[in-house]
Amino acid sequence: QAVVTQEPSLTVSPGGTVTLTCGSTTGPVTNDHYPSWFQQKTGQAPRTLIYDTTKRHPWTPARFSGSRLEGKAALTLSGAQSEDEAEYYCLLSYSGVSPWVFGGGTKLTVL
């Protein structure tokens, strides 16, 4: 089964920009993996930020954007705020009987 890879932790300064990535052990991440990104703050349920690589939900702050970068899915946060400190997970779709795989998560610190 595929493994989805993410940076375990990243730090960004307030107002700064950071990019989180999401890779796959099966090869390059493409739009056919339908990459999604989720934010989870301590003690809360996850909420969806990005789906289908680049699409925002109505509730997604504009400072979050999705893309593909060098064979990986990417989530870029521009103008980080203290409230963005959270765990971020990506999700990829694969063909087969177990079609969804989450990455291990990236703990983002705003400091």
Place this chain on the structure above:
Amino acid sequence: EVQLLESGGGLVQRGGSLRLSCAASEITVNRYAMNWVRQAPGKGLEWVASLSGSGVTTNYADSVRGRLTISRDDSRNTLYLEMNVVRDDDTAVYYCVAGSFAYWGQGTLVAVSS
């Protein structure tokens, strides 16, 4: 506002059974793909099972296939997860997730005891 309310979690003995429910409002479960996602204490998210909007197709993670069953009751607008032969590693918060993983419930905790 879409709401997903999970219930049915609790303490269950190893090898036992439990049924989780997810009551939906402002969304119709038979119009969307529905999923269960779990999170073990201090760990990351794990996709568990999905049910297509048509109700025809189900998919399961390898770790639960043959023991957990996803289903729905359209008349109750409710999603279920039947858990059988539970194991220690089934201990987790179980989230009901609707659409393209757009809408999440608050989760229900399942704890497996020996």
